[in-house]
Amino acid sequence: MDTPISDFIREYAGADPVRLHMPGHKGAGDAERFDITEIPGADSLYEADGIIAQSEKNAAGLFGTAASFYSAEGASLCIRAMVYLAQLAAKRRGLPETILAGRNAHKTFVTAAGLMGTEADWLSPENGTLLSGVISPAAVEAKLKARRYAAVYITSPDYLGGMADMAGIAAVCKRYGTLLLADNAHGAYLRFLETDQHPIAAGADIVCDSAHKTLPALTGGAYLHFGAGAKDLIPEARHALALFGSTSPSYLILRSLDEVNRALATDFPQQLRQTCKTLAALKRRVAAAGFPVYGAEPMKLTVTPKAAGYTGAELAALLAKKGFICEYFDPDYAVMMPSPCNEPAVLEALAAFFEALPKKAPLKSTPPRSDLPPKAMPLRQALLSDCEKLPIRQCEGRVCAAPCVSCPPAVPPVCCGETVTAGAIEVMRYYGITHCCVVKEPDRGI
Numbered sequence: 001m002d003t004p005i006s007d008f009i010r011e012y013a014g015a016d017p018v019r020l021h022m023p024g025h026k027g028a029g030d031a032e033r034f035d036i037t038e039i040p041g042a043d044s045l046y047e048a049d050g051i052i053a054q055s056e057k058n059a060a061g062l063f064g065t066a067a068s069f070y071s072a073e074g075a076s077l078c079i080r081a082m083v084y085l086a087q088l089a090a091k092r093r094g095l096p097e098t099i100l101a102g103r104n105a106h107k108t109f110v111t112a113a114g115l116m117g118t119e120a121d122w123l124s125p126e127n128g129t130l131l132s133g134v135i136s137p138a139a140v141e142a143k144l145k146a147r148r149y150a151a152v153y154i155t156s157p158d159y160l161g162g163m164a165d166m167a168g169i170a171a172v173c174k175r176y177g178t179l180l181l182a183d184n185a186h187g188a189y190l191r192f193l194e195t196d197q198h199p200i201a202a203g204a205d206i207v208c209d210s211a212h213k214t215l216p217a218l219t220g221g222a223y224l225h226f227g228a229g230a231k232d233l234i235p236e237a238r239h240a241l242a243l244f245g246s247t248s249p250s251y252l253i254l255r256s257l258d259e260v261n262r263a264l265a266t267d268f269p270q271q272l273r274q275t276c277k278t279l280a281a282l283k284r285r286v287a288a289a290g291f292p293v294y295g296a297e298p299m300k301l302t303v304t305p306k307a308a309g310y311t312g313a314e315l316a317a318l319l320a321k322k323g324f325i326c327e328y329f330d331p332d333y334a335v336m337m338p339s340p341c342n343e344p345a346v347l348e349a350l351a352a353f354f355e356a357l358p359k360k361a362p363l364k365s366t367p368p369r370s371d372l373p374p375k376a377m378p379l380r381q382a383l384l385s386d387c388e389k390l391p392i393r394q395c396e397g398r399v400c401a402a403p404c405v406s407c408p409p410a411v412p413p414v415c416c417g418e419t420v421t422a423g424a425i426e427v428m429r430y431y432g433i434t435h436c437c438v439v440k441e442p443d444r445g446i
């Protein structure tokens, strides 16, 4: 596998030129040596026709896509581009601009829809909580039968490792001629398992992957992938990304994505499959030790410790004392994201930790359930309104202006334009959300 971006930057840094161009650090420092700008030969991300285009083509080959594009600003940038492209496709096809979306969506989807004046019609995960649960092909079909949408938007895997039946949902979308967008931020690696589980292989049309979450890439590295069903939108991809991206994308991140291609073409897939096997055995040991494991995502270890008498926060604190730092925890879950880049001994030590941890009486509390809050005004109107941040106890009956939820997990209990209900306040309190941005009173109502 060639690495054109990495080669160009290495040669440039090795020649030790006088850098009379950005960035201001002039290459002083270990990482800074490889941090350049759009000098001749370095191509330009949003008008790529040189080394970047070549590297993206390598990525497309590895991921088996119709085309793949790099983002140096995470999957967040790709989500904004996907919402824009769905809206564009709706205009071209004479469809309404509303997107049918799983409610376990990352807040970037909510703000992207708001910024573009796209409405979201929500599908709540069945048998789940705010963060995770099943969105079935049947539930999608019931909605598509009733009306037309610009696109369906599914988050899979979700933050806890829940996975949707993407092939089933893709088949439904194909039957109804609806574009399927997938937030696969957590699942870039799924392509490289024994059986390809990537949403593109399942039939999704446009997919975003955070390379940095599960592949050996620098934070910020991500992909916008196109399947065969969205070929007509490929010519618009760079424009869609450039609309929301910085004009100074990081070459350190582009170089990192370029080098990931080499890893994916050589030994990473094999290491990944081995780690998956080890992790599957580890999950069995953790469950046998009395700590049930949640979710079908192979590389995520999500433990539900209440069965053994611990909250997620207590478990995460105990793990931290032993040097294991979780990706995320809340009252019910502790989420760990190992990768082939962890030492194999780490997984053995993790299994031993759970086996040695004393079991206590199970904790019976469960997360509060709340119906979807009623919509009071369009998403865009609420997001762009004059708003005030208030303690949640003062928010009942007010209209939510912005998703007041931090990252992780960044799944908002109340979305822009919805009325904050007593049930939603209970959910926010449970997840430690203390304040909410609400529309200032004079702006209330449509």
Ligand SMILES: Cc1ncc(COP(=O)(O)O)c(C=O)c1O
Pocket: 073, 074, 075, 076, 077, 106, 108, 155, 157, 158, 159, 183, 185, 186, 210, 220, 222, 407, 408, 409, 410
């Ligand atoms: C489900 C989901 N989608 C999208 C994102 C955004 O990804 P990025 O951090 O690459 O912008 C995240 C980040 O945590 C996420 O969990």
